[in-house]
Amino acid sequence: MADIRGAFLGVGKQYIEDLDNPKGLIFIGNCNSLSYQAEVQDIEEQDYTTPGGGLDTSVQRISALNITYNARHFKAENMARALYGSATDVASGTVTAEEHVAHPGALILLARPGATSVVVKDEAGTTTYVLDTDYTLDPAGFPIIMEGGSIIDGSTIQVDYSYAKHATIQALVASGKRFRHVFVGLNEARSGKPVVIECYRVNHSPASLSFIGDEFQGMEFTAKVEKDATKVGTGLSQYMVIKDVE
DSSP: OOOOOOOOOEEEEEEEEESSSOOOOEEOOOEEEEEEEEEEEEEEEEOOSSTTOOEEEEEEEEEEEEEEEEEOSOOHHHHHHHTTOEEEEEOOEEEEEEEEEOOTTOBOOOSSSSOEEEEEEETTSOOBOOBTTTEEEOTTSOEEEOTTSSOOTTOEEEEEEEEOOEEEEETTSOTTOOEEEEEEEEEGGGTTEEEEEEEEEEEEOOOOOOOOSSSOOOEEEEEEEOOOTTOOSTTOOSSEEEEEOO
């Protein structure tokens, strides 16, 4: 039977599963690129039988199968994977009498972001400082000590505040993690026919994170596909499988 497949214009969703802590395939979010590429190792034997040489024989071995994708959604798990880190969701809450050393003109970095209902007091908690006279608040709710106010340079202050629900990403605490990677794609050149690509075991390299720019930012991930020894059978790949609907 003739193969009617032709041009490919792909869209689709990518999913990933932590093999050390499997909780199903989790949607990565919007990605504007995805590619698979094999690295080749050339082994060559030169011809030493005639002047001028030449190539007597050669062998090509696949040294690696690489995945590259650009994640455009700054999800906590994506950022953690980019930095060999871990991500933890933190519920909203309140903090009482968080101590800091104050310096006029300097920012007070609170332990939790998204602060509201901020109250700044002296070390004893008996004097309450005045907003926009002794301190201001930045967009994250962090106090900035004002020059010329009542807060003495080098003094200890207490801060009461409420904070928003947020994620905490700890960098460089989870290297060497392995993932399963799945692409569920649609070929727009063939009326949205699906194609499914599964890589059983991948090892990511760190990705860069850009937070300031004039364009939408992304995370360019690269990963090497490793052998999955659990895939056993005649003609079965231990690395990747593509299922393309006709």
